[in-house]
Amino acid sequence: MNFSNIKAVIPARYGSSRLPGKPLLLIRKKPIFWHVVQRCIEAGIRINDIVIATDDQRIYDESEKLSLPVLMTSPEHQSGTDRINEVANILGWPAETIVINVQGDEPLLPSELIKTVATYTVNHPNFSITTAVTPIGKREDFINPNVVKAIIGSEGRALYFTRSAAPFNRDDHNDISLAYRHVGIYAYTVESLNTFCSYPEAPLERYEKLEQLRALSNGLTIGACVFYQQLPHGVDTLKDYEIIKEIMEKNNAFN
Template sequence: MSRVHIVIPARFGSSRLPGKLMLDLAGKPVIAHVVELAMTVADSVYVATDHADIYDCVSKLGANAVMTAITHNSGTDRLAEVAEKLVFADEDIVVNLQGDEPLMPTALLQQVAKLLEVNPNAGIATLMQPITQFEDLINPNVVKVVQGENNSALYFSRAPIPFPRDEFSFDATTIPRGDYYRHLGLYAYRVKTLKQVTQMAEHPLESLEKLEQLRPLAHGVKIVVDVAQETPEHGIDTLEDLERVRRLLHVEFN
């Protein structure tokens, strides 16, 4: 049976909020909350970082920290380095939990791992949610996904997809007839696929849409996608996000 590992890519640098993973959140660093969250779901939890402060923080929590190269272009590359260093089995599953998502529902971590477990021909699993607002459908920052048979992802795009040719108007205010889904950036990888993805050349579709998930899809990797059981809170990208999460945790703890 495949083992499930949660790996948390934790890069110290951030263009919008430098050092955000070490900022205080309800009395402890952001990364500490994420690690504790992951440890309630899986026995195998690793933080993949490029910075000594994060490494030391995680180690003091009694969790597993792995120093990774500072040259990685993506969290996927950082995950692959951990899988190589720790010699994960090819059929093991790695769930990618971002280090700035302290409020990620544990049910979604379990769901995305299970989705890959029950789809043995897939290399990657991810989640989606219905789009209910027209503004989200036409917003290029809201990534859309279309699904085929057997949960297979057909395409990801910043454009409105599928496109109802006879009904669509950018002047509309309501969602046209059809099913539209927002892609949630939570992934589970089969280890052998994770290693393959880091060796793939950038694909023109990936470059065009600026969507990393189009690389494996365009190279023939089967990606499965399902509707998320819960709605996750947005992660921490800005100081405003940090203050929002602080308020949410204050309500939760009081």
């Protein structure tokens, strides 16, 4: 698959409420966002098509020191999507360019996931936005409001996203065979990205605290590919960082 028309943007914000400055935390003597860049390269995206989008001079300076493409963006953005849209506009990417939003706090993100989403997006241009889901295998995840469920209809079309236990099998309450967990990676064309960011916050988005509901509320379509590999946790807390750092420092597969 040729990914020449695909860009990867990695939002790297300094001011995380739970772990301020986490993009600069070191693993194997490199900051977390450096490792995310490596996962994108492993997926087949060229370094010149990757951009770190930050709002902090320290992250910007460290990126330049490591010879990574970086762009300073507004500190006023409410979401990573708005930050990515600013990058696309500043760099003047054409409307048909595909942009993948890769979270900057997931150094263990499988490169295969990025590749799967990129390939799915190229092969399904009928969707405004694409994302990924993974089957839910445990009932405790199904009922956990911190696990976002994706309701998937025909041909991979996402019908809804919710924190509730859904879809619910009326006849067999223990059946979760159609339950999927949403994976927080997105791809959009620049045109769809601009359209999405032109909409105000939607009532359902505010209600469930799920940004993707803004897209569905305004008629944009979302396609979801199913990813069957195990997904590691990202770095949200200091404990997450310590666990992931230990895993990566013991594994020689990581530089």
